[in-house]
Amino acid sequence: MKKSEKKIISGKHRGKVSGAKKKRKRKLVLKDGIQAALIAALFIGVAALVSVSILTANSVIHGTPEKAAGTANSSPEKETREPEAPPAEHPPEEKVVVTEKPKEPVKISELLPKDEPVSKTEPEVPVSPVKTIPAHKGTITIVMDDAGNNLRELEPFLSFPGPMTIAVLPGLPYSAEAARRIRAAGKELILHQPMEAIGGQNPGPGAIYTNMSDAEIRSVLEKNLAEVGPVAGMNNHQGSKVTMDKRVMEIILSVCHDQRIYFLDSRTTADTAAPLIAGRRGIRIWERDVFLDNIQEKAAMIRSFHEGLQKAEKKGGAVMIGHVWSSELAAVLEELYPEMVEQGYSLSTISKVMMGTFDHDDSWD
Numbered sequence: 085m086k087k088s089e090k091k092i093i094s095g096k097h098r099g100k101v102s103g104a105k106k107k108r109k110r111k112l113v114l115k116d117g118i119q120a121a122l123i124a125a126l127f128i129g130v131a132a133l134v135s136v137s138i139l140t141a142n143s144v145i146h147g148t149p150e151k152a153a154g155t156a157n158s159s160p161e162k163e164t165r166e167p168e169a170p171p172a173e174h175p176p177e178e179k180v181v182v183t184e185k186p187k188e189p190v191k192i193s194e195l196l197p198k199d200e201p202v203s204k205t206e207p208e209v210p211v212s213p214v215k216t217i218p219a220h221k222g223t224i225t226i227v228m229d230d231a232g233n234n235l236r237e238l239e240p241f242l243s244f245p246g247p248m249t250i251a252v253l254p255g256l257p258y259s260a261e262a263a264r265r266i267r268a269a270g271k272e273l274i275l276h277q278p279m280e281a282i283g284g285q286n287p288g289p290g291a292i293y294t295n296m297s298d299a300e301i302r303s304v305l306e307k308n309l310a311e312v313g314p315v316a317g318m319n320n321h322q323g324s325k326v327t328m329d330k331r332v333m334e335i336i337l338s339v340c341h342d343q344r345i346y347f348l349d350s351r352t353t354a355d356t357a358a359p360l361i362a363g364r365r366g367i368r369i370w371e372r373d374v375f376l377d378n379i380q381e382k383a384a385m386i387r388s389f390h391e392g393l394q395k396a397e398k399k400g401g402a403v404m405i406g407h408v409w410s411s412e413l414a415a416v417l418e419e420l421y422p423e424m425v426e427q428g429y430s431l432s433t434i435s436k437v438m439m440g441t442f443d444h445d446d447s448w449d
Contacts, residue, residue, distance in 0.1 A: 218428035222396030225249065225403045225434055226417065227348065227372075229276050229321065232256035233409070235265070240414035242269040246421050246431040250408070251276035251319055254308035255289030263312045272433040274348070275308055275315050277336075279323025281352070287322045292336070294329045301335045309343060316435040317370075319348035319405075327356040334361050337369070346370060346434055350405060370434055373399075376406035377413050385416045393429060401437065 228241050232253040241250060242265060249272040252263050266273045278287035280294055290308045292301055309315065318340060326332050327349065337358070340347045348370040349358040362369040374392040376385055389404065396402035406413045424431065 218426070220430065221428040222393070222399070223401040223430050223432050223437060224392065224396055224424065225370075225401065225432060225437065226376075227251060227274070227319065227403060227405045228408050228413075229319070229350075229405060230407045230409060231262045231266070231276070232259040234258055235262060237408045238262055238265065241408055242266065242271065244271075244414065244418060244421075247433050247436070248272070248431075249274060249316075249433050251321075252312045253278065253288060253290075253321060254311050259312060263315075272435060273312070273315050274317040274319060274345075275312050276321045277305065277308060277318050277323075278321045279326035281322040282324045282328075285322060292323075292326055292332065294325055294332055296332075298331075298335050301332060302339060305336065305339045309345075315345060316433070317346035317348055320350050320352065322352060323350070324353035327351075327358055328353060330357045330361060333357050337361055337365060337367065341365075341367070346438060348372070348403065348434065368438075370403060372405045373402040374404045376404050377410040380410065380412075382412050382416055385410075385413060386420065389416070389420055393424065393427070396429060403434070 226247075227249040229251045230253060231238050231250050233256055235258055238250070241248060250262075250266045251274045252259055252266065253276045263273055278289070278291035280287060280291065290304060290311075292304055296304070309318075318336075320327060326336075337347055346369070347358070347362075349356055349372065351372045358369055359371070373395045374388050376388045376392075378388070379385070385406075392402045392404040406417075421431070
């Protein structure tokens with residue numbers, strides 16, 4: 085084939101290819117135009133829906149579509165104006181709230197009968213069971229001897245929570261001050277009168293001896309009572325020999341009668357003559373039942389205390405005697421005190437027990 089023919093054929097071929105490309109290009113442009121038209125139509129539809137929603141909302145808020153449209157077309161001044169009150173047939177929400185307020189705070193008490201208690205939402209406090217009061221078993225009287233040597237030993241007994249009787253020795257450096265503090269603490273005060281013992285031990289200052297005359301015995305007693313008094317009673321310090329002597333005990337009980345005080349026999353001997361003399365005179369004296377601290381050990385003191393409780397239950401009362409120099413006795417008594425009360429025992433003093441039973445006018449006649 086000649087070159088001129090080849091050029092003609094290639095030119096025709098290129099013309100066909102170029103025409104095909106133009107057709108495809110036109111189709112692409114047409115397709116893009118259709119897509120653009122569809123997108124535009126979609127936006128227009130969405131805008132129409134939004135507009136309708138806005139108009140519908142304005143209609144709900146402001147009453148009617150006409151009024152909402154009027155508000156949309158109004159001037160800026162009208163848009164900032166306060167909204168008008170709705171018609172009378174549609175009262176404003178504020179008025180409804182005001183009329184509803186009195187109905188809100190309804191009290192439960194108004195719905196219940198007046199004689200019924202209002203129920204509470206708070207959890208109920210559990211009520212502890214009422215403790216039954218035990219039957220009374222007996223009255224305990226605690227007497228602490230030998231006060232007056234110092235004040236340090238005395239202090240723990242002054243703070244004891246229950247009734248207590250404290251006996252002060254005469255003629256010692258702290259006798260008068262100890263007596264003053266005992267009275268100030270509200271405890272019962274008695275004279276702890278020193279008396280001669282069978283063994284010959286020194287009873288201390290202001291003692292009574294069996295070889296004294298009646299006048300000497302009276303003089304010693306009156307002096308000691310003046311130093312320590314006023315007192316509610318008297319008991320003996322040592323005195324096993326004196327309390328066995330009927331003459332001496334007759335004088336001692338006579339002085340107690342004159343001073344209107346009671347006599348407590350510490351019973352340092354089983355052969356004491358005090359009950360016999362008191363019986364002759366028709367008077368009542370008191371006697372020790374238990375010594376609490378003969379053994380200076382806590383366990384022994386507790387045993388002695390329980391022994392006293394048993395005697396009180398049998399007799400109706402018991403007198404227990406201890407000493408202020410017992411280092412553990414005050415703590416032991418304070419520990420046992422609540423237990424004693426829970427078991428049905430009471431704690432008192434001799435003078436309180438005597439109230440109504442001791443006749444000052446006729447007992448000694």
